Amino acid sequence: MTQLNNNDLVLINPLKRFFDIFISGLILLILSPIILLIILLIKLEGFLNKKNSGPILYSETRISQGKPFTLYKFRIFKVSSYQPIRDRGEIVQTKPLEKDPGNLTRTGKLLKSFYFDEFPQLWNVLNGDMSLVGPRPWNSPDYENEIKRGIYRKKVIKAGLTGPVQIHKLDAKKFGGEYQLDINYINFCRDKRRISILLYDIKILIKSFIFMLKGQGL
Numbered sequence: 001m002t003q004l005n006n007n008d009l010v011l012i013n014p015l016k017r018f019f020d021i022f023i024s025g026l027i028l029l030i031l032s033p034i035i036l037l038i039i040l041l042i043k044l045e046g047f048l049n050k051k052n053s054g055p056i057l058y059s060e061t062r063i064s065q066g067k068p069f070t071l072y073k074f075r076i077f078k079v080s081s082y083q084p085i086r087d088r089g090e091i092v093q094t095k096p097l098e099k100d101p102g103n104l105t106r107t108g109k110l111l112k113s114f115y116f117d118e119f120p121q122l123w124n125v126l127n128g129d130m131s132l133v134g135p136r137p138w139n140s141p142d143y144e145n146e147i148k149r150g151i152y153r154k155k156v157i158k159a160g161l162t163g164p165v166q167i168h169k170l171d172a173k174k175f176g177g178e179y180q181l182d183i184n185y186i187n188f189c190r191d192k193r194r195i196s197i198l199l200y201d202i203k204i205l206i207k208s209f210i211f212m213l214k215g216q217g218l
Contacts, residue, residue, distance in 0.1 A: 015194040019201065020132050024125040035119060038074055041107045052105040054079040057120060060092060062137035064159035069129040071137060072120035076108025091139050115212045121161050133201040134160025135182040153182040157189060162208040 028035075039056055046053030058075040061068050081103035082092045097103045098112065111117040124130045130137065137159035138146075146154060164181040165172065175181050189197050 013189070013194055013197060015198055016131065016189075016201065017128075019198055020125050023132060023205075024122045028122050028126070031119065034116075038107075038111065038116060038119070042075065042105075045105055045107050051080070052078055052107075058082075058117075060094075060139065062139055062159065063143040063154060064130055064137050065157060066155040068140065069124065069137075071124060071129075074108075074111055074117045074120060076105060076112050076117045077103050078105055091141055118161065125161055129159075131158045131160050132162070133185075133204050134158050134163050135185070136160065136163060136165065151179075153179065153186060157186050162204060164204060167204055167207040167211065 042056050054075055056075060058073045058077065059070050062071040063069075077094075077097055081097055081100075082094075085092050101109065104112065108117070121130065125132055134157055135153055138154055143154050146152075164175075164185045165178045168175055168181055172178050172181060175184070188200060192200070
């Protein structure tokens, strides 16, 4: 089954939610010294170079299972690269900004290389806004555009920190593209037992971690 219906919501999986809470909390605890170091680096760079000063966190509104929430990242951009866009009332598209190294702080370039800027999203997972594994959350305009076209992959399941699309970013076409990868994961979560879903999530998380170690991001 590849078609989704507007009312075709994935049932809540208590085991998946327990896994999300346990793992995200554990990782936050283990990484707390690194997170503290990242905070210090961001503040120190801002102190030494006023052009790169700004808030520790970057936030924006995203959609998860049809509901808006505030997604957090460590700020990797110079404030001057995105604030004028916000001042015009427009949505900041972070991917195009990332392609220009001039938009990034020195600390930001390092964090982005190893996906460390996404660490604060573990709080989103712990808080229940996201899951560790699922389709990535989109901003409101992109989400609404897909809904108008009858595409509900971002509505029927909770958004994820990582997912099949991220671990297949180098060979997504072989699996039918990003859309089909999301659909396949949604159908897997519908059709399989809870333990099978948990094991599959663990497999995706391990592969995502390998991408991070290689400095390939996600």
